[in-house]
Amino acid sequence: QVWHLSYPAGETRQITTDISDYGSVSVSADGSSMVATRIDAISSLWSRIPQTGEMRQLLVENKNLLGYAGISQMPDGKILFVKNSGKEINIFSIEENGTGEKQLTSGNAINQNPFAASDGRYIVFISNRSGIFSIWRMNADGSNAMQLTMAQNTIDTHLQVSKDGKNV
Numbered sequence: 001q002v003w004h005l006s007y008p009a010g011e012t013r014q015i016t017t018d019i020s021d022y023g024s025v026s027v028s029a030d031g032s033s034m035v036a037t038r039i040d041a042i043s044s045l046w047s048r049i050p051q052t053g054e055m056r057q058l059l060v061e062n063k064n065l066l067g068y069a070g071i072s073q074m075p076d077g078k079i080l081f082v083k084n085s086g087k088e089i090n091i092f093s094i095e096e097n098g099t100g101e102k103q104l105t106s107g108n109a110i111n112q113n114p115f116a117a118s119d120g121r122y123i124v125f126i127s128n129r130s131g132i133f134s135i136w137r138m139n140a141d142g143s144n145a146m147q148l149t150m151a152q153n154t155i156d157t158h159l160q161v162s163k164d165g166k167n168v
Helices: none
Strands: 003-005 012-014 021-027 034-039 043-049 054-062 071-073 079-085 088-094 111-116 122-127 134-139
Touching (some): 043 079, 071 111, 079 111
Antiparallel strands (some): 003 012, 071 079, 079 088, 111 122, 122 134
């Protein structure tokens, strides 16, 4: 969003209040006008069938930044993806054909980079729900979230699960 900061009082006033993002901002020399770059990101979720090369749209275009902070496939074929939900970023799942969307995480947090264990029992992900970005694990249905790391003076940002599912 674009804000105005008065000088020297330091008072702030919000100029824009929409759901768009804004990049570069410039004000004319006399202060009578302002220009800004408004950024509207549109995304959709697609799958490709390697044998035929067929592309299928699973979720329609929207401004929720589908998959931008992580996408993964479960051993049973379900697709895990991240989507922006207002000020939250949450992990969702859908069937391979794009049906049955289910929200797996919630709360006032950023939940991202889902990765399914090879046995399909667990999903590990990065979340700041405890105040710092750490590695978490939850059951494949989104229940029983458990914090695995408690980093001090650092953040966890990337993760992988070993093929046997015993190490993160």
